[in-house]
Amino acid sequence: MIKTDVIIIGGGATGCGIARDLALRGIPHYLIEKNDFAAGATGACHGLLHSGGRYVVNDPDAASECICENRILRKIAQKCVEQTGGLFVRLPGDSKLFRDRFLKSCEEVGIPAEVISPTRALDLVPTLNPVLEEAIKVPDCSIDPFRLCMLNAVSSRNTGGGILIHHKVIDIIKEKNRCVGVKIQDQFSSQIKEIRARLIINASGAWGDIVARMGGSFVPMTLSKGSLVISNHRLTNLVINRLRPPSDGDIIVPNEAVCLAGTTSIPVSDPDTIDVDPAEVDIIASEVESMIPAFGTTRLIRAYPGVRPLLKAETDDSRAISRGFRIIDHKNGMFSILGGKLTTYRLMAEKMTDAIIAEFGLKTPCTTAEVPLEGQEELSGYPLSKRLKNLDDIICECELVTRKDVERIINNIGTKYIGDIQHRTRLGMGPCQGGFCTYRALGIMQEMGRLTPSESMEVLTAFLQRRFKGIRPALWGDQLREEQLVEYIYLGLLSMEQKT
Ligand SMILES: Cc1cc2nc3c(=O)[nH]c(=O)nc-3n(C[C@H](O)[C@H](O)[C@H](O)COP(=O)(O)OP(=O)(O)OC[C@H]3O[C@@H](n4cnc5c(N)ncnc54)[C@H](O)[C@@H]3O)c2cc1C
Structure with a gap:
């Protein structure tokens, strides 16, 4: 049986970020992931390192977190981030009132936003629809979520942290109503092992409630499926957003030689039984085509869904739910962390690790905002x-x-x-x-x-x-x-x- 201080369940951005933060603060830990890194929402997202523009009108707190973290990640994760820049484009019929609110909110939150003419926008992105009325330039970037997770795991491994991918937590071990360890199953050999720890962190994203229930608690979540479509060509070198309240098919993000376009937002109850409905592909394709006409004739190579692990809210509109995050202390040896964004994973990890450090009666400060991710050079091939x-x-x-x-x-x-x-x-x-x-x-x-x-x-x-x-x-x-x-x-x- 293995013994450690902290067990992290989930190898998405949040779990890997926590492993790195614990490593840099000298806390022994194990991270358990049932698939490969980034197998959940992290690997199923646009890979947009948000400037905050997308949330600035409706969710200024989340937007403010995004711009702060955007600046930090551009510095510490250079090999994962492509500093593309982004445009919010206004097409005929899009509300000018929303545009005014967007600019005012960007100013209040501190997101650099520059209004540019259609001619300048077309110089930057020649594939844009020439009928656009104006564009607003923001510091959106493209980020590689797989590489980000792997590099965070490098720090953990370098300090002796245990990383077990393709191992699923099948039960939480409890003693006197306290969570004291996990039973894990090797997904290839089916072998079962036990790991014991002083504390357990549930960073399992959309599976958060399933895992919390193994420990005798629950987490209030709303699961929202979003689908994405990959085009065979890099149709734009900048991230393109539609300048209107967030809705279906209004983002396209360049990634290596392709583009990721999306998304949709559909409530779901089970993160393991999700599929892309062909109607979602039609919606995304036609909406993105209105921003970039060539999208309509470009070969689409794949569509895939992901599930956003959102905080539970009293609304049926999952787009209206805050992209902020929450840490829940179940007071039984287990913490859950949910909500947030890929963009804010480091901040989430910092706050989660602060709580663990406090629980252990320590004061070691967080350094993840300053220390660049280790191992970036090896991945540069x-x-x-x-x-x-x-x-x-x-x-x-x-x-x-x-x-x-x-x-x-x-x-x-x-x-x-x-x-x-x-x-x-x-x-x-x-x-x-x-x-x-x-x-x-x-x-x-x-x-x-x-x-x-x-x-x-x-x-x-x-x-x-x-x-x-x-x-x-x-x-x-x-x-x-x-x-x-x-x-x-x-x-x-x-x-x-x-x-x-
Ligand atoms: C369609 C879509 C587009 C998005 N686009 C963006 C974007 O462009 N930019 C952005 O900032 N955010 C974006 N997001 C949000 C972002 O992807 C998520 O908020 C973030 O990735 C969540 O990371 P996480 O680590 O908390 O969860 P996840 O990435 O879901 O990780 C949870 C992990 O836990 C593992 N797990 C679950 N149960 C167990 C178990 N029993 N044992 C072991 N492991 C387990 C899962 O396999 C999974 O890998 C998007 C989300 C979606 C769905």
Whole structure:
């Protein structure tokens, strides 16, 4: 049995941020994540490092947190952030009154906002709809959530923190009505282990209430599903928002060679049974097309949903719920942290760790706003510009991932999961969505003795099911044609019809 001071449940941005903060304050800890890092809302988000503009009119407190954290993350997480800048564009018919309130609120909250003419906006983003009436420039950025989580985990590992991915918390151990540990299950071998700790932090996002109930408490949450669509091209170098109250399909964020467009907001009750409705893709595509007309003719490669873990509120409109966060002390050895944004993950981690430090009777201050994330240099081979320099033995043609890259990840983290290689190299994230490179990567894993042939069939089957779920709502045009080819490969050549 393992013993530590703090157990963190959840390897999203919040959990990884807490692990790093505890590490920098010298507190022994274990982080438990049932999938890979960023498997929940963190990896299913736009990757927008908010300037605060999106919330400034309706939720100035959340907007103020966003601009502060935006400034900090640009400094400490340079290799995760692309300082794109952002535009809020006003199209014909969009309210001028809202525009005036937006500018006034930006001034009050301290968000730099510069009004620019349509000509200047079109110089910056030539793909914008030329009918736009004006644009407001703000310091929005694009941020890589996978890299952010992994880098936060590096600090934790460097100081001896335990990080267990692909381990699920299946129960909370209680003694005399106090939570004293967790039972975890290895998701590959099914082996069950116990870890004991002085305190437990529930940072499991949309699963927060499920986990809290294992410990005999509950957390008041509203779950809101949002769907996103990925375009095959980088249609804009700046984040583009529509200058109107937040609604469906009003954001598009550049990310590497593609763009992420979204989103929707639909109440859900179970974070494990969510799908993208093709109607959501239609709404997002038509709304984004009104800002960037080329979006209507660009190949869409995938759609995926995420669930926002929001604070419970007395409203049916999930967009009206505050993006602020809350820490709940269940007074039984467990704390829960919920709400917030990817943008504010560091602040959330700081406040959560402050509470733990106080509980332990210590006074160690937080330094995460000043100390840059460790390990950023090692990850600098990941951007496309670097990958273009090394084109030997390509495994994934869409994203230029080499055999060496795949072998390095398999060696470094000893994984049996194809998704882990994807998140660390972008393997399979291009137009064919892993149609060609997945079986090659599995072949390498077998050659390296990580998987038996029957295990690799299981992994492939699970991967294909997840993959099809993601591309199905976006299947038309070239994407549909390519999918037919991929279908022939797997169902025809590889005879997988019985399995999938
Ligand atoms: C569609 C969409 C778009 C968004 N866009 C943005 C954006 O652009 N910018 C922004 O700042 N914010 C955005 N957000 C909000 C942001 O994604 C979330 O607020 C944030 O990522 C939440 O992080 P988290 O770590 O608290 O939760 P999560 O990322 O959901 O992490 C919780 C983790 O807990 C794990 N877990 C659950 N149960 C268990 C268990 N029993 N055992 C072990 N592990 C468990 C899950 O697998 C998961 O990885 C968006 C959200 C959505 C849904």
